[in-house]
Amino acid sequence: MRSSISLAVAALATAVFATPSTENRTIDEIYQAALNEGGVVTLWHGGDEKNQQDGLKQAFEKRFPGITLNVTVDLSKYHDGRLDEQLANNDVQVDSIILQTLHDYPRWKEEGALLNYKPQNFESIASEFQDPDGAYYGYAIFGWTTTWNTAKYNGSLGDFADALLPELKDKLILTYPNDDDAVLYAFDLVIKKLGNEWFDALVAQNPTWVRGSATPGDQLALANNSYVAAFGTGGFSGPNVNTSLPTDAPFVTWPQTAAILKDAPHPEGAKLLHNFILSDEWQFATPQWTVRTDAPANFPDIFQEPNTNVTDFLPWMLDRPNVERLRFWYEARLGTAQGLSPLEDDL
Incomplete structure (x- = not known):
């Protein structure tokens, strides 16, 4: 069911801003403008493995020869x-940001830090995922799944209650909840839904706790460890992994x-990138959840998924006192998150 709270509604209380520009050039015209500007785009993308956006970089640079996409992946919370430091120092060095920290976008818009710009296909983005002035918008649907190694477990896993199965004791690998919002x-x-009793029983299963939402899936794919399953974390596709x-x-x-x-060093390059990631070419490459409402008929509709509400993460993230209370609730039970940054731990 669609929530009445959306990315658009979150910014309605802000001041009046400049009229947004709507892209009416062809993609080739934007491409030429980006080349004339210097042919560089600097993107900061949220994630927890340095190579997570290599596919985007390769596809973008192949599609637009002469353009370099400098992409840095790091945890969105960093x-x-x-x-914020660059904004405070009037020294913006990044062109585009794609982050998990949804609560930051309304604030950055209110501060006048974002460019009001509507790329091609903006009107096809579900209204729940877009700021009405084009200051920010969803470009992809992310989600957490249950993941397991089929070579290590002769059965099917899915529900959170399955994490309590006796045969999974000492064989779960999970991401610290107090390290990733x-x-x-x-x-x-x-x-x-399941109560504190579920979490107490989960802790009694003696799972291995790690940093990084991608780390459990990466480890499950390896044959040289005993990890069997992960719950409530990033999905992973690979040999023997389901x-x-x-x-x-x-x-x-x-x-x-x-x-x-708004003060991007390479605004035309950033516009080219944003038009590309919202294009049919990128959005409809394979059937999957998409932010666009005009997807082909064989694409799943995120609003029809019976057991998730794709719009609820934003209001939850906006309530920072509640987020902090929850973080410390888990920290009191699990301790502080241990280990190097997932970008550096080689796990």
Whole structure:
């Protein structure tokens, strides 16, 4: 069911801003403008493995020869702080941001830090995922799943209750909920449905806790460890690895959200990137959840998924006192997140 709270509504209380520009050039005209500008785009993308956006970089640079996409992947909670420093110092060095920290976007818009710009296909983005002035908008639907290694477990896993199966004791690998807000939200949803008893029983399973939502899936794909399954974390596709969506408690989905900085050093390059990631070519390459409402008939509709609400992550993220209370609730039970940054741990 669609929530009445959306990315657009979150910014309605802000001041009046400049009239947004709507893109009416062809993609080749934008491409030429980006080349004339210097042929560079600097993107900060949220994530927890350095190579997670290599596919985007390669596809973009192949599609637009002569354009270099400098993409830096890091945890969104670190990217946003660094961007705030640049904004405070009037020294913006990044062109485009695509982050998980949805609560930052309304604030950055209110501060006048974002470019009001509507790329091609903006009107096809679900209204729940877009700021009405084009300051920011979802470009992809992310979500957490249940993941397991089929070579290590002769059965099917899916529901959060499955994490308590006796045969999975000492064989679970999970992301610290107090180290990643989306994972924190995932656990919050489960506990609201299954109760604290579920979490106490989960801890009794003696799982291995790690940093990074991609780390469990990466480890499950390896044959040289005993990890069998992960719940409420990033999905992974690979040999002997399967994923499913739980049904006994809601699972997390959200629109990973993009914006161009008003003072971007390479605004034309950023516009080219944003038009590309919202294009038919990128959005409809394979059937999957999409932010666009005009997807082909064989694409799944995120609003029809029975056990997730893709618009609820934003209001949850906006309530920072509640987020902090929950973080410390888990920290009191699990301790502080241990280990190097997932970008550096080589796990």
